[in-house]
Amino acid sequence: MPPRLLPSPWGREVNALAVGLALFAAGLAAVVLRGQLLAMLLGLELMIAGVSVILTYEAGVFGDPAGLAAVVLIIAIAAAEAVVGLCLILGLHRAGLGGRAGSLTELRE
Amino acid sequence: MREIFFYLAAAGAVFFSALMVFQRGLYSAAVCLLAALLQTAVLLYLAGSPLVGLLQVIICAGGVMVLVVVAIMSSSEPKAEPWARFGVPGLLAPGVVVLVLIELLLAVSGSSAPAGTAGAGLDARLGAVLFGPYAVATEAVAMLLFLAALAILMDEKGRTS
Structure with missing residues (x-):
């Protein structure tokens, strides 16, 4: 039985799950509400951090290292995604399209 | 603490x-x-x-x-x-x-x-999992990182030309 942090039915895993969900929700809010492309990318990083917290704690609960392997792979994918995303954003700036998602209307027209 | x-x-x-x-x-x-x-x-x-x-x-x-x-x-x-x-x-x-x-x-x-x-046993077993049943996924992510590095190079090449 894993040790509990709170003297209540809520264990450390439930608290970590709540923290991870809160981080994911804040990142999702940044992606949905902010129109700046860089701010949306920051929100994506936050969502990935929330998922990492949940996966790590659940890997500890089930004693399964596959959860940690998933976290390591997700961190590597997040780094690649940030590199490609920032290259695209800088390319858009150089093309004079600005840094807002609303200015990208080429496929809509 | x-x-x-x-x-x-x-x-x-x-x-x-x-x-x-x-x-x-x-x-x-x-x-x-x-x-x-x-x-x-x-x-x-x-x-x-x-x-x-x-x-x-x-x-x-x-x-x-x-x-x-x-x-x-x-x-x-x-x-x-x-x-x-x-x-x-x-x-x-x-x-x-x-x-x-x-x-x-x-x-x-x-x-x-x-x-x-x-316990700390999970970290010790992480390598065995990454290069055991998830070896293909690990190699795919390594290839993805390589392609991301290529994206920087192509971006730089396109900017200079």
């Missing part, structure tokens, strides 16, 4: 992530994200996986944030949303990051062993 660090890091992560959404400027949003990622690293360390916490600090809070700051410096900042009203003052931002780093160091040095729910 472990519980104090857990709740401190959890509250800090949620606070800074919520603050990031309402930041007016991209620089202050990046500082808030950096603080939230460092708090997340504390949480990962306290979960009994110091290796993943270290990777979080090195890759996410280190490499990715450097890229983000360079991108912010290289581009003109677009107009923020009218409801994004907060802004971390320039002098306060380094203080916030230093405080979070001090908390990270205290959390790491305060406990002699990682306080894991399943």
Whole structure:
């Protein structure tokens, strides 16, 4: 039985799950509400951090290292995604399209 | 002591992530994200996986944030949303990051062993899993990182030509 942090039915895993969900929700809010492309990318990083917290704690609960392997792979994918995303954003700036998602209307027209 | 660090890091992560959404400027949003990622690293360390916490600090809070700051410096900042009203003052931002780093160091040095729910055996078995049943996924992610590096090179080549 894993040790509990709170003297209540809520264990450390439930608290970590709540923290991870809160981080994911804040990142999702940044992606949905902010129109700046860089701010949306920051929100994506936050969502990935929330998922990492949940996966790590659940890997500890089930004693399964596959959860940690998933976290390591997700961190590597997040780094690649940030590199490609920032290259695209800088390319858009150089093309004079600005840094807002609303200015990208080429496929809509 | 472990519980104090857990709740401190959890509250800090949620606070800074919520603050990031309402930041007016991209620089202050990046500082808030950096603080939230460092708090997340504390949480990962306290979960009994110091290796993943270290990777979080090195890759996410280190490499990715450097890229983000360079991108912010290289581009003109677009107009923020009218409801994004907060802004971390320039002098306060380094203080916030230093405080979070001090908390990270205290959390790491305060406990002699990682306080894991399943012990430190998970990190030891991580390599066997990554290069055992998930070897194809590991190789695919390595190839993805290589392609991301190529994206930088192609971008630079296209810009110079």
